[in-house]
Amino acid sequence: MTDTLERFQQAIVEGDADESTALAQAIVEEGRATPDDICEQLSRAMDTVGGRYETGEYFIPEMLRSADAVERAMAVLEPYLFQQEHDQSGIVVMGTVKGDIHNIGKNIIISALKAAGYQVHDLGVNVSTDKFINAVRETGADLLLLSAFTTSTKPALLDILARLEEEGLRSDIKVISGGASHSEKFAEEVGVDGFATDVKSTLAVCRRMMEA
Numbered sequence: 495m496t497d498t499l500e501r502f503q504q505a506i507v508e509g510d511a512d513e514s515t516a517l518a519q520a521i522v523e524e525g526r527a528t529p530d531d532i533c534e535q536l537s538r539a540m541d542t543v544g545g546r547y548e549t550g551e552y553f554i555p556e557m558l559r560s561a562d563a564v565e566r567a568m569a570v571l572e573p574y575l576f577q578q579e580h581d582q583s584g585i586v587v588m589g590t591v592k593g594d595i596h597n598i599g600k601n602i603i604i605s606a607l608k609a610a611g612y613q614v615h616d617l618g619v620n621v622s623t624d625k626f627i628n629a630v631r632e633t634g635a636d637l638l639l640l641s642a643f644t645t646s647t648k649p650a651l652l653d654i655l656a657r658l659e660e661e662g663l664r665s666d667i668k669v670i671s672g673g674a675s676h677s678e679k680f681a682e683e684v685g686v687d688g689f690a691t692d693v694k695s696t697l698a699v700c701r702r703m704m705e706a
């Protein structure tokens with residue numbers, strides 16, 4: 495890992511948005527770190543933050559400061575991380591499910607999908623089942639991507655799948671889920687078509703589902 499990347503990770507853990515943004519600029523100027531390296535460091539930093547929250551060293555305000563440090567840095571990093579391709583790959587509806595307000599991972603996936611040529615409809619966070627169903631119907635989406643970061647979101651995911659079935663939409667769309675605290679077992683229990691853990695695996699599963 496380069497020294498700049500290491501300091502970048504540290505700035506996020508410390509919730510120093512000025513420093514993380516300046517270091518993001520330095521990373522872009524140096525041009526040495528690969529997009530995968532950067533995404534990995536960013537996730538590691540947030541894992542450290544989550545770990546400190548679990549042990550009682552950090553509280554909500556510290557998590558929010560770190561989230562802000564990522565968001566501001568992402569504004570600088572986005573064009574470097576995700577090079578624009580121009581082909582139309584498919585229509586995606588994406589949002590964080592009801593009861594959940596985490597959005598960093600969702601926003602990163604959306605940037606990557608847009609750069610890969612998908613038309614993405616971002617419904618935001620704490621999205622109700624009705625809003626997902628309406629968006630799927632109105633956009634004629636090929637893929638529905640559901641972010642769920644806390645394990646208590648299981649009923650919300652099950653509700654969305656049940657409603658897709660009830661409304662006769664389930665066979666027309668592939669449903670993919672992901673997010674922190676989300677395991678393959680969890681995804682299987684919910685009954686989605688696909689699951690992924692990071693940018694690379696998400697793009698791969700989307701491509702596979704589009705070809706199916």
Ligand code: B12
Pocket residue numbers: 533536537540541542543544545547548554557558561593594595596597598599600602603639640641642643644645646670671672673674675689690691692693696
């Ligand atoms: C930052 C943070 C917050 C911030 C969120 C700010 C924001 N703007 O998003 C705030 C402070 C608001 C917050 C609140 C809470 N949080 Co919180 N939070 C985190 C933390 C530290 C980082 C999340 C993050 O941004 N990670 C970095 C990104 C890049 O990774 P990611 O989100 O996993 O996304 C990647 C992949 O998952 C994937 N992905 C994401 N979405 C999707 C979707 C699809 C379809 C696919 C295929 C892939 C995919 O790709 C992304 C890019 O690689 C995590 C710990 C952690 N290690 O993740 C806890 C964590 C998720 N939070 C947790 C908890 C408990 C809470 C609270 C309940 C705390 C409380 N007592 O109030 C509340 C819940 C609020 C709510 N109703 O949602 C727990 C969840 C535990 C569980 N098992 O359910 C965690 C795991 C912390 C912990 N270790 O205890 N949190």
